[in-house]
Structures are given as C-alpha cells and as structure tokens.
Amino acid sequence: MIRLPTQSNPPHSPRQTLPTMYDLPSDNPEDPGLPDEFHFFQPLLLLLTFQPTHWSWEQVFSACDLNLYYDLVEGNYQRVNLTDNRFFMPELGLSLGLWSGRFREINAQWLRWMTPSGELIPTDNEQAILAEERANTAEERATAAEERAIAAEERAQQLAQRLRELGIDPDNL
Known part of the structure; x- marks a missing residue:
C-alpha cells in the first residue's frame, strides 16, 4: 500500500506545493531561477491577448505560471514541436507562438497569442x-x-x- 503524505489543515495552496516555471532548470548555469520582470510580464501579456474564438470567458482560466514544453498524450507528457515558431490549438481557434519584441519596456522573446495563421493578437496598447x-x-x-x-x-x-x-x-x- 502506498502511503500518501498527510495533508495540512488547511491545505497548502497549489503555488506552495506544485512546481512552477521557476523550478525549471535555466540555460544559464549562474541563473538562480528567481522571478524577474520577464516572469511577471509574460503571463500578463498572454492574459491581455487571449481571445479564444470557440470559448466563452466564463470557461477561461488564466494561470500565472506556464510550462508549454510538453503535451499530455495518453497520460504521458511528450515534447511539443512548434511549426513556424507557434503551436496551433484548434479547440481555442488560436496559436501560441514565439515573438521577439518589446513589451512593458523589455525587449525579449515572448510567448504571444496569435491567430491560426500566425498574426499577433494585439494588446490594447498595440490596438x-x-x-x-x-x-x-x-x-x-x-x-x-x-x-x-x-x-x-x-x-x-x-x-x-x-x-x-x-x-x-x-x-x-
């Protein structure tokens, strides 16, 4: 019999118990993986541009930590291959792709919501x-x-x- 750890009362939040993007190893061995401005603004950019065509806003949950390196297939995670630097999600009518540009005064490569054909969905400021x-x-x-x-x-x-x-x-x- 497998013994599960006892749950605290009240239970810890998922932020305390589940891994986040900060737990992922960095390409830079000197990077401690601590949050920085990019890690704050990345989920904000995704939230501001999320406009699914097939879902109502009542069905949308926006996470602040995101790991899109793997896809769950038959109960196993498998590496996701990007086509044209983006990943198409037909259920949403959107693509999630890589964009190099400036957001909130930070030049970086960002994850951005895009149309299925790869056009950026603009933020309110960009609009x-x-x-x-x-x-x-x-x-x-x-x-x-x-x-x-x-x-x-x-x-x-x-x-x-x-x-x-x-x-x-x-x-x-």
Missing part, C-alpha cells in the same frame, strides 16, 4: 497605436486629396482665364 496610425494615414490621405482638389481648381481657373483671353466664354462650353 491604440494601430488605430492612431490608421487615423494619421487617413488624415494624410485627406490632406493630399484636399491639396489635389485645390490644385485642380487652380488649374481650372487658369484654363478658364486663358479661354477668356482667347475670347471664349468657359461658362458656355
């Missing part, structure tokens, strides 16, 4: 920047169109004046 860029582009187009209209009107006035100089009334053509 605001994109909206501002679209507004600036629209304003630039409107300004250019206005300038073309003014130039066309000036050209029409010049042509009308030239016709009058030639004795032709441009209003009666």
